[in-house]
Amino acid sequence: MPFRWLSLAELVGIIAVAIAALGYWDTHRERAQTDRERAAEAREKQAEAKAGALKLTFLMTGAPESSGERLRLATVHSEQVIQTQAVSFPSEIRGDAVQTTGNPRIEAGWFEDGLGKALHARGDKRHQGRMPVGVATSFIEDGQEKTDQAIYRIGYSTHPRVLRADKVEMEGLSLVRRGVTGDLQAAVNAIWTHENPPPAKP
Structure with a gap:
């Protein structure tokens, strides 16, 4: 096929295509x-939101006092x-x-006899040993009253x-589950029964 020089129109067209491709x-x-x-x-905002949520999480620690009596x-x-609390023990140990x-x-005196x-x-x-307890808390945060069940x-x-x-000496407190909805007492009983099956009937 004989060699042919490109016409000006063709050259302009090629340049236009190249420019379009580069664009x-x-x-x-x-x-x-x-x-x-x-x-x-988005990842940064999600991390900030997660950090904010963790910051607002209600979590308690328990420091032993009076040789573990409290x-x-x-x-x-x-x-x-914290404003008010309701502490629920397994019903077998304390009914209210x-x-x-x-x-x-x-306080150990709240459940000592029942546990024994x-x-x-x-x-x-x-x-x-270890024993589950339910704690329903009313607390103030940023001037607003809030509640927590754990x-x-x-x-x-x-x-x-x-x-x-027997004298009960408490050693500390650890979180089992937070954000409990529904019947807190029933949830505590379920954990206690699972970990401490009732004695076999004779």
């Missing part, structure tokens, strides 16, 4: 960069101020919830006493 590639590159920046911004309850976040106002705590009877019925002679676990040890029920 498309540049636009695509800018769009991809924009998409990456938007994705990074757990002093406190929130992890100082801006959350203990109400507190402005003095968040758990429950362990004796099972022939459980271990001197260490299940915690008390670590304890027992110590024999003459002519009296």
Whole structure:
């Protein structure tokens, strides 16, 4: 095929196609960069939202006092101020919830006798154990009253006493489940029964 010089119109057309291709590639590159920046911004916002949600999470710690006779309850976040609480024990151990106002705590005397009877019925002679408790809390945060229902676990040890029920010494508190909805007492009973099956009937 004989060689032929391109006409000016053809040359202009080729240049136009090349320019269009370069423009498309540049636009695509800018769009991809924009998409990456938007994705990074979305991830950053999601991380900030998650951090904010964690910051607002209501969580308590329990510090032993008086040789373990009492757990002093406190929130992890100082801006959350506890107003009232209802502490529910397994029904086998104590049938009614203990109400507190402005003095968040758990006392061994609230459940000591019931725990001793429950362990004796099972022939459980271990001197260490854990027991679930439900805590319904009303607290103030940012000037607003809020509520929380959670299940915690008390670590304890027992110590024999003459002519009296074993002394219970509480060691600490750990979270089992937060954001409990519905019947808190029933949830506590279910955990207790699962971990401590009732004694077999003769």
